[in-house]
Amino acid sequence: MRSQYDAVVIGAGPAGSTAAYEIASAGFSVLLLEKHSRPGFPLSCAEAVSIGAVASLPEMREEWISTRIKRACLVGPNQCRITVNRKNAGYILDRPRFDFALAERARAAGADLVCNAIGRDLTRPDRLFASVDVLLESGETVPVEAKVFIAADGVESQIARTAGMTNLCNRDEVFAAAQYRVEEIDIESDVMTFYVGRKIAPGGYVWVFPKSDRSANIGIGITGKTLRGGDAVRMLNRFLRTWYPGGKIGSRSCGLVPTFQGTGTFRLHNILAVGDAARAIDSFSGAGIGHALSSGKHAGRAAAAYISGEITDIGELDSLYPGRYFDERLEELKLYARLRRAYLRFTDGDFNDIVYILRDYFDGRSADNIHVGTLIVHLIKTRPRLLKFIRYVL
Numbered sequence: 001m002r003s004q005y006d007a008v009v010i011g012a013g014p015a016g017s018t019a020a021y022e023i024a025s026a027g028f029s030v031l032l033l034e035k036h037s038r039p040g041f042p043l044s045c046a047e048a049v050s051i052g053a054v055a056s057l058p059e060m061r062e063e064w065i066s067t068r069i070k071r072a073c074l075v076g077p078n079q080c081r082i083t084v085n086r087k088n089a090g091y092i093l094d095r096p097r098f099d100f101a102l103a104e105r106a107r108a109a110g111a112d113l114v115c116n117a118i119g120r121d122l123t124r125p126d127r128l129f130a131s132v133d134v135l136l137e138s139g140e141t142v143p144v145e146a147k148v149f150i151a152a153d154g155v156e157s158q159i160a161r162t163a164g165m166t167n168l169c170n171r172d173e174v175f176a177a178a179q180y181r182v183e184e185i186d187i188e189s190d191v192m193t194f195y196v197g198r199k200i201a202p203g204g205y206v207w208v209f210p211k212s213d214r215s216a217n218i219g220i221g222i223t224g225k226t227l228r229g230g231d232a233v234r235m236l237n238r239f240l241r242t243w244y245p246g247g248k249i250g251s252r253s254c255g256l257v258p259t260f261q262g263t264g265t266f267r268l269h270n271i272l273a274v275g276d277a278a279r280a281i282d283s284f285s286g287a288g289i290g291h292a293l294s295s296g297k298h299a300g301r302a303a304a305a306y307i308s309g310e311i312t313d314i315g316e317l318d319s320l321y322p323g324r325y326f327d328e329r330l331e332e333l334k335l336y337a338r339l340r341r342a343y344l345r346f347t348d349g350d351f352n353d354i355v356y357i358l359r360d361y362f363d364g365r366s367a368d369n370i371h372v373g374t375l376i377v378h379l380i381k382t383r384p385r386l387l388k389f390i391r392y393v394l
């Protein structure tokens with residue numbers, strides 16, 4: 001590790017590794033810091049991605065894929081269910097391998113990857129940030145200078161917070177999530193299943209995502225001011241006792257999933273925040289891997305343009321990042337944040353209604369090419385009382 005780079009990226013998740021890859025590919029020096037002993041470890045993710053979310057990658061290697069998803073099933077509070085077919089819907093990844101490969105791609109392009117290294121305080125002697133303190137495994141802290149810093153250190157981003165870019169979300173602005181790898185269960189390996197309802201998962205849902213035909217990631221994300229610490233784990237245990245009583249629990253993980261908090265969390269001076277650190281996420285489902293990849297890509301390219309001198313005034317950077325990323329994803333970020341606001345108000349009766357309506361709607365039809373707006377209109381036409389939620393969506 002040197003004491004000076006063109007860019008320092010803090011965090012080697014999908015967002016940070018992608019940004020580092022773009023900067024190194026453009027021929028600039030970049031340091032990629034990871035606080036754990038290797039990227040992709042420990043796992044705190046249900047590992048689901050749509051095909052579209054990973055479309056920006058030049059390839060999807062077989063070793064990154066645990067299962068291929070072709071159907072989605074929604075189970076309402078009264079256990080009524082609907083299963084929808086969708087050709088090539090997505091994958092359940094092997095995320096440790098996936099994350100590791102993305103970091104290796106950055107390294108192969110020329111990035112210096114340093115693990116067991118924590119990016120901490122940034123110094124800002126004048127208008128721009130000049131260096132970041134790096135705590136090494138040896139216990140030594142060394143400053144590293146750069147022209148651009150990328151905060152890719154996840155939902156609790158210390159870098160974004162200490163720089164004054166984002167605060168930790170309020171309790172009702174995050175999902176508290178808990179997940180187990182459950183083995184020795186009978187499961188269809190191409191169906192992802194969601195269980196909804198206020199009692200089962202207030203403000204969120206339970207997911208069962210198959211890792212094989214005998215194992216799954218089973219987890220819960222919940223939200224709300226009224227919840228207490230430990231509720232996610234208690235509710236997940238209750239779910240497992242009811243639905244998978246014979247399952248053998250393997251690895252366990254807990255974590256927070258952020259929600260989109262507006263456009264002000266992406267750049268401050270010469271720090272670009274990406275992925276969860278920027279709250280770049282689908283606030284409705286909690287899917288963040290695709291946003292991590294695309295925000296990382298655009299931030300990396302913008303950083304390279306600034307380092308090369310193509311952009312001289314830091315303020316102009318906005319047109320590239322977050323500008324280009326917003327061109328692709330801002331409407332979607334906003335739509336899903338609004339859908340979440342409506343979702344938080346659903347009663348169990350509303351959930352049951354929605355499952356019944358979708359069951360009639362999809363009877364024998366595939367979900368290919370169905371637009372979320374079309375579905376919302378259909379739901380409201382069929383049950384006009386759902387109209388009361390429309391003001392949260394508009």
Ligand SMILES: Cc1cc2nc3c(=O)[nH]c(=O)nc-3n(C[C@H](O)[C@H](O)[C@H](O)COP(=O)(O)OP(=O)(O)OC[C@H]3O[C@@H](n4cnc5c(N)ncnc54)[C@H](O)[C@@H]3O)c2cc1C
Pocket residue numbers: 010011012013014015016033034035036039040044045046047048049117118119120152153154155158159177178179219253254255256257274275276277281286287288289290292
């Ligand atoms: C339980 C759970 C289930 C989820 N399931 C899904 C899902 O199925 N599909 C989906 O798309 N999304 C899912 N998500 C969300 C998804 O995991 C994140 O949106 C995604 O990982 C964001 O990528 P990132 O690179 O921004 O951050 P991260 O993947 O969190 O990576 C951040 C990296 O930075 C490192 N780091 C942190 N601080 C420092 C520091 N100070 N110095 C150096 N390194 C640091 C961390 O160790 C980590 O490697 C889930 C989240 C949770 C909690």
